[in-house]
Amino acid sequence: MRKTMMLAFATLLLTVCSSEQEKRSGPADPAASAETVNMLAGLKAATEKGIMFGHQDDLAYGIGWFYPGGESDVKKVTGDYPAVYGMDLGDIEHRAAVNLDAVPFEHMKTFVSEIWSRGGVITFSWHADNPLTGGDAWDVTSDKVVASVLPGGQNNDKFREWLDNLAEFLGSLRDESGVAIPVIFRPWHEHTGSWFWWGQRLCTDEEFISLWRYTFDYLCREKDLHNLLFAYSSSGNITGKAQYLERYPGDDYVDLVGFDYYQMPADGNKSFIEEVDRVTGIVSEVATEHGKIAALTEAGYEGIPDSKWWTGTLWPAVKNHNISYLLVWRNAHNKPGHFYAPWPGHLSEKDFIDFYNMPETLFQKELTEMGIYK
Ligand code: BMA
16 A cells, blocks of 8 residues: 555656656747647757858848849858748738738748748747837837736737737748648847837836736737747847846746847957857856757848958857857848848858858758758
8 A cells, every 4th residue: 555655656756747847848838839849849959959040031032132033142152041030020910911121921921831841940020010109119209108008008909909910920820731830939029228119218127027928828828829939039238147037027938038139330340259259158048047048039240341250250259159040130122231141242252151061050951951840
Protein backbone atom coordinates (compact mmCIF):
# COMPACT_ATOMS: atom_id res chain seq x y z
CA MET A 1 0.00 0.00 0.00
CA ARG A 2 2.69 2.50 1.07
CA LYS A 3 4.80 1.49 -1.89
CA THR A 4 1.89 2.12 -4.28
CA MET A 5 1.24 5.51 -2.72
CA MET A 6 4.88 6.48 -2.99
CA LEU A 7 4.92 5.42 -6.61
CA ALA A 8 1.77 7.44 -7.31
CA PHE A 9 3.28 10.45 -5.57
CA ALA A 10 6.51 10.14 -7.55
CA THR A 11 4.55 9.87 -10.81
CA LEU A 12 2.50 12.94 -9.87
CA LEU A 13 5.66 14.89 -9.05
CA LEU A 14 7.21 13.89 -12.34
CA THR A 15 4.08 14.93 -14.27
CA VAL A 16 3.91 18.31 -12.50
CA CYS A 17 7.60 18.94 -13.11
CA SER A 18 7.50 17.96 -16.76
CA SER A 19 4.39 20.06 -17.47
CA GLU A 20 6.10 23.02 -15.73
CA GLN A 21 9.05 22.36 -17.98
CA GLU A 22 6.83 22.22 -21.05
CA LYS A 23 5.10 25.42 -20.05
CA ARG A 24 8.41 27.21 -19.83
CA SER A 25 9.73 25.97 -23.14
CA GLY A 26 6.53 26.20 -25.22
CA PRO A 27 4.83 29.29 -26.70
CA ALA A 28 3.19 31.89 -24.45
CA ASP A 29 -0.20 30.96 -25.92
CA PRO A 30 -1.01 27.72 -24.08
CA ALA A 31 -3.28 26.63 -26.96
CA ALA A 32 -0.70 27.37 -29.69
CA SER A 33 -1.04 25.11 -32.73
CA ALA A 34 1.38 22.24 -33.34
CA GLU A 35 2.99 24.27 -36.17
CA THR A 36 3.53 27.22 -33.82
CA VAL A 37 5.04 24.98 -31.15
CA ASN A 38 7.35 23.53 -33.81
CA MET A 39 8.25 26.99 -35.04
CA LEU A 40 9.38 28.07 -31.59
CA ALA A 41 11.45 24.91 -31.19
CA GLY A 42 12.84 25.40 -34.70
CA LEU A 43 13.80 29.00 -33.95
CA LYS A 44 15.65 27.83 -30.85
CA ALA A 45 17.47 25.16 -32.84
CA ALA A 46 18.40 27.67 -35.56
CA THR A 47 19.78 30.04 -32.91
CA GLU A 48 22.29 27.36 -31.99
CA LYS A 49 23.50 27.28 -35.60
CA GLY A 50 23.80 30.96 -36.38
CA ILE A 51 22.02 34.25 -36.81
CA MET A 52 19.22 34.51 -39.36
CA PHE A 53 19.20 37.49 -41.69
CA GLY A 54 15.90 39.28 -42.17
CA HIS A 55 14.65 42.02 -44.48
CA GLN A 56 11.47 44.10 -44.31
CA ASP A 57 9.16 43.97 -47.35
CA ASP A 58 11.74 41.85 -49.16
CA LEU A 59 9.26 40.34 -51.64
CA ALA A 60 7.07 43.40 -52.07
CA TYR A 61 9.43 45.87 -53.70
CA GLY A 62 13.03 47.02 -53.96
CA ILE A 63 15.23 49.48 -55.75
CA GLY A 64 13.67 50.07 -59.16
CA TRP A 65 10.89 47.47 -58.89
CA PHE A 66 7.52 46.96 -57.28
CA TYR A 67 5.76 43.61 -57.04
CA PRO A 68 5.10 41.82 -59.37
CA GLY A 69 7.97 43.46 -61.27
CA GLY A 70 10.75 41.72 -59.39
CA GLU A 71 11.49 39.37 -56.59
CA SER A 72 13.94 40.31 -53.84
CA ASP A 73 16.92 42.66 -53.67
CA VAL A 74 18.63 40.23 -51.30
CA LYS A 75 18.20 37.41 -53.83
CA LYS A 76 19.44 39.61 -56.66
CA VAL A 77 22.68 40.16 -54.75
CA THR A 78 23.26 36.76 -53.11
CA GLY A 79 21.20 34.29 -55.16
CA ASP A 80 19.27 33.47 -51.98
CA TYR A 81 16.35 34.91 -50.04
CA PRO A 82 16.59 36.15 -46.48
CA ALA A 83 15.66 33.70 -43.72
CA VAL A 84 13.28 36.16 -42.03
CA TYR A 85 10.73 38.28 -43.90
CA GLY A 86 9.24 41.32 -42.17
CA MET A 87 5.92 42.90 -43.18
CA ASP A 88 3.83 45.66 -41.67
CA LEU A 89 0.11 45.61 -40.95
CA GLY A 90 -0.41 49.38 -40.65
CA ASP A 91 -3.94 50.20 -41.96
CA ILE A 92 -5.29 46.66 -41.59
CA GLU A 93 -7.24 48.21 -38.69
CA HIS A 94 -9.35 50.06 -41.29
CA ARG A 95 -9.75 46.98 -43.52
CA ALA A 96 -7.77 48.89 -46.15
CA ALA A 97 -6.72 47.12 -49.34
CA VAL A 98 -3.10 48.26 -49.01
CA ASN A 99 -0.85 48.90 -46.01
CA LEU A 100 0.69 52.23 -45.08
CA ASP A 101 3.50 51.67 -47.58
CA ALA A 102 1.10 50.73 -50.41
CA VAL A 103 1.63 46.97 -50.20
CA PRO A 104 -1.65 45.15 -50.96
CA PHE A 105 -2.67 42.84 -48.12
CA GLU A 106 -3.66 40.27 -50.74
CA HIS A 107 -0.03 40.25 -51.94
CA MET A 108 1.14 39.75 -48.38
CA LYS A 109 -1.01 36.64 -48.16
CA THR A 110 0.68 35.30 -51.28
CA PHE A 111 4.11 36.09 -49.81
CA VAL A 112 3.21 34.34 -46.57
CA SER A 113 2.23 31.11 -48.40
CA GLU A 114 5.38 31.29 -50.49
CA ILE A 115 7.62 31.83 -47.46
CA TRP A 116 5.88 29.08 -45.51
CA SER A 117 6.30 26.60 -48.35
CA ARG A 118 10.04 27.16 -48.40
CA GLY A 119 10.40 27.15 -44.62
CA GLY A 120 11.17 30.84 -43.99
CA VAL A 121 10.22 32.93 -40.97
CA ILE A 122 7.49 35.57 -41.13
CA THR A 123 7.27 38.53 -38.78
CA PHE A 124 4.61 41.26 -38.68
CA SER A 125 4.87 44.68 -37.09
CA TRP A 126 1.86 46.99 -36.83
CA HIS A 127 2.12 50.78 -37.27
CA ALA A 128 -1.51 51.22 -36.19
CA ASP A 129 -3.08 54.66 -36.52
CA ASN A 130 -3.88 56.78 -33.49
CA PRO A 131 -7.40 55.75 -32.46
CA LEU A 132 -8.02 58.89 -30.41
CA THR A 133 -6.84 61.68 -32.71
CA GLY A 134 -7.31 60.01 -36.09
CA GLY A 135 -3.65 60.68 -36.85
CA ASP A 136 -1.06 58.06 -37.70
CA ALA A 137 1.09 55.88 -35.41
CA TRP A 138 3.53 58.78 -35.01
CA ASP A 139 0.86 61.19 -33.70
CA VAL A 140 2.02 61.79 -30.13
CA THR A 141 -0.12 64.82 -29.38
CA SER A 142 -2.03 63.06 -26.59
CA ASP A 143 -0.95 60.88 -23.70
CA LYS A 144 -4.49 59.58 -23.21
CA VAL A 145 -4.63 57.28 -26.23
CA VAL A 146 -3.70 53.99 -24.56
CA ALA A 147 -6.14 54.61 -21.70
CA SER A 148 -8.84 55.39 -24.27
CA VAL A 149 -8.62 51.95 -25.92
CA LEU A 150 -8.60 49.88 -22.72
CA PRO A 151 -11.85 48.61 -21.15
CA GLY A 152 -13.78 51.59 -19.80
CA GLY A 153 -12.13 53.96 -22.27
CA GLN A 154 -14.15 55.82 -24.91
CA ASN A 155 -12.32 54.04 -27.75
CA ASN A 156 -12.57 50.49 -26.46
CA ASP A 157 -15.30 49.51 -28.93
CA LYS A 158 -13.40 51.03 -31.82
CA PHE A 159 -10.20 49.28 -30.73
CA ARG A 160 -11.99 45.93 -30.52
CA GLU A 161 -13.14 46.45 -34.10
CA TRP A 162 -9.56 47.21 -35.11
CA LEU A 163 -8.41 44.01 -33.40
CA ASP A 164 -11.21 42.13 -35.18
CA ASN A 165 -9.87 43.36 -38.53
CA LEU A 166 -6.33 42.45 -37.55
CA ALA A 167 -7.47 39.01 -36.35
CA GLU A 168 -9.33 38.36 -39.58
CA PHE A 169 -6.13 38.93 -41.54
CA LEU A 170 -3.90 36.90 -39.20
CA GLY A 171 -6.46 34.09 -39.17
CA SER A 172 -6.66 34.06 -42.97
CA LEU A 173 -3.00 33.06 -43.32
CA ARG A 174 -3.48 29.42 -44.22
CA ASP A 175 -1.80 26.88 -46.45
CA GLU A 176 -3.62 24.87 -49.13
CA SER A 177 -4.74 22.28 -46.59
CA GLY A 178 -6.15 24.94 -44.29
CA VAL A 179 -3.36 24.86 -41.70
CA ALA A 180 -2.88 28.25 -40.04
CA ILE A 181 0.62 29.50 -40.90
CA PRO A 182 2.59 30.47 -37.77
CA VAL A 183 4.04 33.97 -37.65
CA ILE A 184 5.85 36.23 -35.21
CA PHE A 185 3.65 39.18 -34.24
CA ARG A 186 5.54 42.21 -32.92
CA PRO A 187 3.04 44.86 -31.81
CA TRP A 188 3.65 48.06 -29.83
CA HIS A 189 7.31 48.17 -30.80
CA GLU A 190 9.97 50.71 -29.80
CA HIS A 191 7.89 51.45 -26.72
CA THR A 192 10.87 52.85 -24.78
CA GLY A 193 11.00 55.72 -27.27
CA SER A 194 8.33 58.43 -27.41
CA TRP A 195 7.54 58.63 -31.12
CA PHE A 196 4.52 56.29 -31.26
CA TRP A 197 1.24 56.82 -29.38
CA TRP A 198 2.04 53.77 -27.19
CA GLY A 199 5.56 55.05 -26.36
CA GLN A 200 7.36 55.79 -23.11
CA ARG A 201 6.07 59.28 -22.35
CA LEU A 202 2.65 58.60 -23.86
CA CYS A 203 1.38 56.06 -21.31
CA THR A 204 2.22 54.64 -17.90
CA ASP A 205 3.91 51.26 -17.37
CA GLU A 206 0.59 49.82 -16.21
CA GLU A 207 -1.25 51.14 -19.26
CA PHE A 208 1.35 49.70 -21.63
CA ILE A 209 1.26 46.31 -19.93
CA SER A 210 -2.56 46.34 -20.05
CA LEU A 211 -2.48 47.25 -23.75
CA TRP A 212 -0.17 44.31 -24.44
CA ARG A 213 -2.13 41.80 -22.39
CA TYR A 214 -5.41 43.03 -23.83
CA THR A 215 -4.09 42.56 -27.38
CA PHE A 216 -2.74 39.11 -26.58
CA ASP A 217 -5.90 37.93 -24.80
CA TYR A 218 -8.17 39.34 -27.47
CA LEU A 219 -6.33 37.62 -30.32
CA CYS A 220 -5.60 34.28 -28.64
CA ARG A 221 -8.62 33.87 -26.36
CA GLU A 222 -11.51 35.84 -27.90
CA LYS A 223 -10.57 35.36 -31.55
CA ASP A 224 -9.07 31.88 -31.03
CA LEU A 225 -5.93 32.55 -33.05
CA HIS A 226 -3.23 30.04 -32.22
CA ASN A 227 -0.64 30.69 -34.90
CA LEU A 228 1.14 33.56 -33.17
CA LEU A 229 4.44 33.97 -31.38
CA PHE A 230 4.70 37.37 -29.66
CA ALA A 231 7.81 39.56 -29.84
CA TYR A 232 8.37 42.32 -27.26
CA SER A 233 10.77 44.83 -28.76
CA SER A 234 12.03 48.07 -27.28
CA SER A 235 13.96 50.91 -28.84
CA GLY A 236 17.74 50.97 -28.48
CA ASN A 237 17.87 53.28 -25.41
CA ILE A 238 18.28 50.48 -22.90
CA THR A 239 20.28 51.05 -19.73
CA GLY A 240 19.95 47.66 -18.08
CA LYS A 241 17.74 44.66 -17.45
CA ALA A 242 15.52 46.45 -14.93
CA GLN A 243 14.64 49.20 -17.39
CA TYR A 244 14.17 46.72 -20.23
CA LEU A 245 11.67 44.84 -18.08
CA GLU A 246 9.75 47.88 -16.78
CA ARG A 247 6.99 47.38 -19.33
CA TYR A 248 7.42 43.65 -19.83
CA PRO A 249 3.97 42.09 -19.78
CA GLY A 250 5.19 38.78 -18.33
CA ASP A 251 6.52 35.43 -19.49
CA ASP A 252 3.00 34.21 -20.25
CA TYR A 253 2.60 36.94 -22.89
CA VAL A 254 5.92 36.94 -24.73
CA ASP A 255 7.96 34.52 -26.85
CA LEU A 256 10.76 36.68 -28.19
CA VAL A 257 12.56 39.64 -26.68
CA GLY A 258 14.31 42.14 -28.89
CA PHE A 259 15.15 45.72 -29.64
CA ASP A 260 15.51 48.04 -32.64
CA TYR A 261 18.71 49.93 -33.33
CA TYR A 262 19.77 52.02 -36.32
CA GLN A 263 23.13 53.57 -37.09
CA MET A 264 22.81 57.32 -37.66
CA PRO A 265 25.26 59.23 -39.88
CA ALA A 266 26.43 61.24 -36.87
CA ASP A 267 27.37 58.07 -34.96
CA GLY A 268 30.61 56.42 -35.83
CA ASN A 269 30.79 52.72 -36.57
CA LYS A 270 32.52 52.25 -33.24
CA SER A 271 29.63 53.65 -31.27
CA PHE A 272 27.14 51.49 -33.21
CA ILE A 273 29.21 48.37 -32.51
CA GLU A 274 29.60 49.17 -28.82
CA GLU A 275 25.97 50.11 -28.25
CA VAL A 276 24.44 47.22 -30.17
CA ASP A 277 26.83 44.82 -28.44
CA ARG A 278 25.93 46.26 -25.02
CA VAL A 279 22.14 46.17 -25.55
CA THR A 280 22.27 42.77 -27.24
CA GLY A 281 24.06 41.54 -24.12
CA ILE A 282 21.26 42.87 -21.89
CA VAL A 283 18.49 41.45 -24.05
CA SER A 284 20.24 38.06 -24.40
CA GLU A 285 20.53 37.83 -20.64
CA VAL A 286 16.83 38.58 -20.27
CA ALA A 287 16.10 35.92 -22.88
CA THR A 288 18.14 33.30 -21.04
CA GLU A 289 16.65 34.14 -17.65
CA HIS A 290 13.08 34.12 -18.94
CA GLY A 291 13.37 31.19 -21.36
CA LYS A 292 12.78 33.43 -24.41
CA ILE A 293 14.48 33.97 -27.77
CA ALA A 294 16.54 37.15 -28.33
CA ALA A 295 16.56 39.10 -31.60
CA LEU A 296 17.69 42.38 -33.13
CA THR A 297 14.18 43.00 -34.41
CA GLU A 298 15.09 46.03 -36.58
CA ALA A 299 18.47 47.36 -37.55
CA GLY A 300 20.26 49.12 -40.33
CA TYR A 301 22.09 52.12 -41.68
CA GLU A 302 20.00 54.15 -44.12
CA GLY A 303 21.55 54.06 -47.58
CA ILE A 304 24.46 51.91 -46.22
CA PRO A 305 27.08 54.55 -47.07
CA ASP A 306 29.91 52.22 -46.03
CA SER A 307 31.28 49.56 -48.35
CA LYS A 308 32.29 47.27 -45.46
CA TRP A 309 29.33 47.83 -43.17
CA TRP A 310 28.11 44.22 -43.12
CA THR A 311 31.26 42.44 -42.07
CA GLY A 312 33.03 45.44 -40.55
CA THR A 313 30.26 46.92 -38.38
CA LEU A 314 27.04 44.92 -38.22
CA TRP A 315 28.73 41.59 -37.66
CA PRO A 316 31.08 42.75 -34.85
CA ALA A 317 28.06 44.40 -33.20
CA VAL A 318 26.13 41.13 -32.84
CA LYS A 319 28.72 38.37 -32.89
CA ASN A 320 29.27 38.09 -29.14
CA HIS A 321 25.73 37.03 -28.31
CA ASN A 322 23.37 34.24 -29.12
CA ILE A 323 20.58 35.98 -31.01
CA SER A 324 18.07 34.39 -33.30
CA TYR A 325 17.83 36.96 -36.05
CA LEU A 326 18.53 40.50 -37.15
CA LEU A 327 16.20 42.24 -39.56
CA VAL A 328 17.14 45.24 -41.67
CA TRP A 329 14.43 47.65 -42.74
CA ARG A 330 12.84 48.13 -46.14
CA ASN A 331 14.25 49.16 -49.53
CA ALA A 332 11.58 51.80 -50.06
CA HIS A 333 9.95 52.25 -53.45
CA ASN A 334 8.41 55.55 -52.36
CA LYS A 335 11.21 57.34 -50.47
CA PRO A 336 14.48 57.92 -52.36
CA GLY A 337 17.57 56.89 -50.44
CA HIS A 338 15.51 55.06 -47.78
CA PHE A 339 16.95 51.56 -48.13
CA TYR A 340 18.75 49.17 -45.78
CA ALA A 341 19.70 46.11 -47.85
CA PRO A 342 22.06 46.24 -50.82
CA TRP A 343 20.93 45.88 -54.43
CA PRO A 344 22.90 45.05 -57.61
CA GLY A 345 25.44 47.82 -58.08
CA HIS A 346 25.30 49.15 -54.52
CA LEU A 347 28.68 49.95 -52.96
CA SER A 348 28.27 47.38 -50.16
CA GLU A 349 27.22 44.56 -52.50
CA LYS A 350 30.52 42.67 -52.36
CA ASP A 351 30.73 42.94 -48.58
CA PHE A 352 27.16 41.69 -48.26
CA ILE A 353 28.11 38.60 -50.26
CA ASP A 354 30.97 38.02 -47.81
CA PHE A 355 28.48 38.43 -44.97
CA TYR A 356 26.15 35.97 -46.72
CA ASN A 357 28.99 33.45 -47.08
CA MET A 358 29.93 33.52 -43.40
CA PRO A 359 29.08 30.19 -41.75
CA GLU A 360 27.48 32.08 -38.86
CA THR A 361 24.83 33.86 -40.96
CA LEU A 362 21.71 31.98 -42.03
CA PHE A 363 19.65 32.72 -45.13
CA GLN A 364 16.74 30.86 -46.74
CA LYS A 365 18.66 27.91 -48.20
CA GLU A 366 20.15 26.96 -44.85
CA LEU A 367 16.78 27.31 -43.17
CA THR A 368 15.07 25.14 -45.78
CA GLU A 369 17.72 22.47 -45.19
CA MET A 370 17.30 22.75 -41.46
CA GLY A 371 13.49 22.54 -41.66
CA ILE A 372 12.58 24.65 -38.67
CA TYR A 373 8.89 23.66 -38.76
CA LYS A 374 9.53 19.93 -38.44
C1 BMA B 1 9.39 53.68 -41.18
C2 BMA B 1 9.67 54.24 -42.57
C3 BMA B 1 8.34 54.72 -43.12
C4 BMA B 1 7.36 53.54 -43.14
C5 BMA B 1 7.27 52.87 -41.78
C6 BMA B 1 6.42 51.62 -41.79
O1 BMA B 1 10.54 53.37 -40.52
O2 BMA B 1 10.23 53.27 -43.40
O3 BMA B 1 8.54 55.22 -44.41
O4 BMA B 1 6.08 53.99 -43.54
O5 BMA B 1 8.56 52.54 -41.33
O6 BMA B 1 6.92 50.65 -42.67
